[in-house]
Amino acid sequence: MTPQDGRTFWFRDAVVYQIWPASYKDSNNDGIGDIQGIISTLDYVASLGVNTIWLSPMYDSPQIDMGYDISDYQAVYPPYGTLSDMDELIRECHARGIKLILDLVINHTSDQHAWFQESKKDKTNPKRDWYIWRPAKYSATGERRPPNNWRGALNQSAWTWEEHTQEYYLHLFTPQQPDLNWANDECRHTLYRDAIEFWLKRGVNGFRVDTVNLYSKPEGLPDAPITDPNAEWQNGDSVFCNGPRMHEYLQEMGTIFARYDAMTVGELPSTPRVEDVLRYISASRNELSQVFQFDISALGRSPDDFYARSDFSLQQLKEVVERWQRFIEGTDAWPTVFLENHDLPRAISKYASDRPEDITASGKLLALMQVGLTGTLYIYQGQEIGMTNVPRSWGHDEYKDVIAINYYRDAAARGSKETLVKALDDINFHARDNARTPVQWTSAPHGGFSEDPATTPWMRTNDNYTSINVAAQEQDKSSVLAFYRHALAVRKKHDLLGKGEFRLVGREHEKLFMYIKLPQGSSEEEKGERAFVVLNFSSEMQTYTVPEEAGGEEANVVLDSSVDGKRGSLGPWEGRMYIYHT
Structure with missing residues (x-):
């Protein structure tokens, strides 16, 4: 599909490696990762078999929310480097055949951004209407109240009172992240120019678009329904x-992206209906290339509590994967495949087993599961070596993320020892910090994160860095790293894996996750290549048979994470992939 606007849909063949700059590689021994550190590892990244890097926010920022509070879209956070460093990164990526996409954070800015500093000066300032300001409401007793009952990211009001101009401003995230007013044409088109085209002109190949469905606020900003009476x-x-003008705005942006053949992947929360998701990613609508739909990350999480842990079954995992593998059938849309990112716990700890004796098998199992799924595949830094959640032994003071800090603070305010213990258990399982510990490069102090092992990183390195690190796995043909390289090579060789149609097998099986892949648009009776994947999500030996529609005994193994390779059985946390040519 190559429409007249010049889009090539290259992202459908992309394997994306996400880099969180603060925790990736420190080149200058200040304890913080940086752009030169990224450049120094590009050969390693290329060796994985990925062809695209997604770089999380590297813009200038006060770092209240790890760079998602941007104070200047056209400058780099000084500890990370300079614009010249970014230009070098773009050149060095392209020299290796790697495309580069950036985070696009345009629902809000930092409160330190020059635009907001102007906006809050007075009500007649030209930039006043670039943000969302409202007068107070007052109770029957005269108490000043926010304009509505919306909750922000810290379990507090989404409104902050600004004393100087005697109005509230809206922030769906922290008070230091005021929301922009997209209904203001000048504001919106300045964003297009300063935050989007500025970087596309420098050679960036696209964007991961943060909170992509929040820009259009509903008329009158009505109260939210009361779902928690307490x-x-x-x-x-x-x-x-998903406000009333969302698609209008995205089509304006889509015209710009098409001009540069740029890919976009939107963060799309709270959009459960398939037909609504398709409106965002239908190629004919020219809005977004694809989106992250978060049903899979919502597993094990309470809908009304960001960190509260709940149980989930393998059957639920299967059904979520099936839903978002098959929703594009018969459409011109394209899905994403991911288990980890900077906002999520480590996949081994959540979906498999992070007991030391199970980590290698679990890492391979999840790699095998993902490489057989249709869509653009996303791998998060450290996932390729089997990094895990931090130990439960860590105290609350080790966590750096603003949400974790406030979650524990709120638990402490409730007082009981049991509440605090449960809060720390929940944080340990779900905390975003699990993904933000420094990458474990070697067994040297702090995992070789800095050139000088005496340098203390900005955040504590996971305690298992001596056994889980890149250097050790480079020498081990049975490592998670070696398996990722092989698995990605197999995926590249067989279009069926990344582009075929998904069919779930054994839906009710409590231990095995099995699926078949068929060529797009084919039936199970038609001839052609097909694949069968079987995954043991348990700590016990399991047996299986290859379905006849996937070739039965004639199907050949192309990926095997098992120790003994015995056909028809899998050890704990092991998996196998078969390919059959009819």
Whole structure:
């Protein structure tokens, strides 16, 4: 599909490696990862078999929310480097055949951004309307109240009172991240120029678009429905997500992206209906290339509590994968495949087993599961070596993320010892910090994160760095790293894996996750290549048979994470992939 606007849809063949700059590689011994550190590892990244890098926010920022509070879209956070460093990164990526996409954070800015500093000066300032300001409401007793009951990211009101101009401003995230007013044409088109085209002109190949369905706020900013009667502030996702002008705005942006053949992947929360997701990613609509739909990351998480842990079954995991593998059939849309990113716990700890004796098998199992799925595949830094959640022994003071800090603070305010213990258990399982510990490069102090092992990183390195690190796995043909390289090579060789149609097998099986891949648009009776994947999500030996529609005994193994390779059986946390040519 190559329409007249010049889009090539190259992202459908992309394997994307996400880099979180603060925790990736420190080249100058200040304890913080940087752009030169990234450049120094590009040969390693290329060796994995990936062809695209997604670089998380590297813009200038006060770092209240790890760079998602941007104070200047056209400058780099000084500890990370300079614009010249970014230009070098772009050149060096392209020299290796790697495309580079950046995070696009345009629902809000930092409160230190020059635009907001102007906006809050007075009500007649030209940039006043670039943000969302509203007068107070007052109770029957005269108490000043926010304009509505929306809850922000810290379980507090989404509104902050600004004393100087005597109004509230809206922030769906922290108070230091005021929301922009996309209904203001000048504001919106300045964003297009300064935050999007500035980087596309420098050679960037696209964007991961942060909170992509929040820009259009509903008329009148009505209260959210009361879903938690015990809370003062309510979850407003059903009110402020997918607002009335969202698609108008995205089509304006899509015209720009098409001009540069840029890919986009939107972060799309609170959009459960398939037909609504398809509106965002239908190629004919020219809005977004694809989106992250978060049903899979919501497994094990309470809908009303960001960190509260709940159980989930393998059957639920299968059904979520099936839903978002098959929703594109008969459409011109394209899916994403991911288990980890900077906001999620480590996949081994959540979906498999992070007991030391199970980590290698679990890492391979999840790699095998993903390489057989249709869509653009996303791998997060350290996932390729089997990095895990941090130990439960860590105290609350080791966590750096603003949400974890406030979650523990709120638990402490409730007082009981049991509440604090449970809060720390929940944080340990779900915390975003699990993905943000420094990458484990070697067994040297702090995992070789800095050139000088005496340098202390900005965040503590996971305690298992001496056994889980790149250097050790480079020498081990049975490592998670070696398996990822092989698995990605197999995926590249067989289009069926990344582009075929998914069919779930054994839906009710409590231990095995099995699926078949068929060529697009084919039936099970038609001839052609097909694949069968079987995954043992348990700590016991399991037996299986290859379905006849996938070739039965004639199917050949192309990927095997098992120790003994015995056909028809799998050890704990092992998997196998078969290919059959009819």
